[in-house]
Amino acid sequence: MVIHPTPLHQAVILEMQPILDNRGYFVRSFCKKTLDDHGISFDNVQSNIAYNRNHGTLRGMHFQLPPYCEDKIVSCIQGSIYDVIIDINRESPTFGKWFGITLSENNHMSLYVPKGFAHGYLTLSSNTSIHYMVSNYYAPSYESGVRWDDKTFGINWPLEDNLIISEKDKQWQNFNMITDGIILS
Numbered sequence: 001m002v003i004h005p006t007p008l009h010q011a012v013i014l015e016m017q018p019i020l021d022n023r024g025y026f027v028r029s030f031c032k033k034t035l036d037d038h039g040i041s042f043d044n045v046q047s048n049i050a051y052n053r054n055h056g057t058l059r060g061m062h063f064q065l066p067p068y069c070e071d072k073i074v075s076c077i078q079g080s081i082y083d084v085i086i087d088i089n090r091e092s093p094t095f096g097k098w099f100g101i102t103l104s105e106n107n108h109m110s111l112y113v114p115k116g117f118a119h120g121y122l123t124l125s126s127n128t129s130i131h132y133m134v135s136n137y138y139a140p141s142y143e144s145g146v147r148w149d150d151k152t153f154g155i156n157w158p159l160e161d162n163l164i165i166s167e168k169d170k171q172w173q174n175f176n177m178i179t180d181g182i183i184l185s
């Protein structure tokens, strides 16, 4: 696994390295030691798979509030997605900035999303499956989010029309840079 920086504080890209043979490939999808060696302590307590039937499905932008903030490792194991994170950690040097990357079954990239980030994605193909590991348990009453199309961040989504979005995700509010955000310390 090769670890690449992103423009956002503490968020990194994990590039998996498949070993090919005549049957297909083998790839290590998570290695605690490699992350530890890079100063990332990831304690996986739950792993999830989300399946999306249609191209143009958007889920986001989600986070859990303290004390249930979570680190995530997001991978696309079928199809492809545009994966987006926003740094909403008030104490971060990149507070308010966003980053996006295509994750696909072919490019073997995963995104490590630290606590204090909002996360979401848009499917770029039909029949898309996302696998993500999280470092905290699901806590429905601590769920929160911001709007995917919040002008505060100006996310450059590859598609913006006729998206499939849950009623819950349509109801998130815009972010206020003065009053909103997470304080982890």
Ligand SMILES: Cc1cn([C@H]2C[C@H](O)[C@@H](COP(=O)(O)OP(=O)(O)O[C@H]3O[C@@H](C)C(=O)[C@@H](O)[C@H]3O)O2)c(=O)[nH]c1=O
Binding pocket: 048, 050, 059, 060, 062, 063, 119, 120, 121, 138, 166, 168
């Ligand atoms: C996230 C989650 C949902 N659920 C339930 C609640 C609901 O009935 C159903 C679907 O939930 P949601 O609509 O919140 O699923 P979804 O929109 O896929 O939520 C996910 O979106 C991505 C972008 C993330 O970053 C994740 O952390 C998570 O928030 O699954 C669980 O039981 N456990 C979980 O850990």
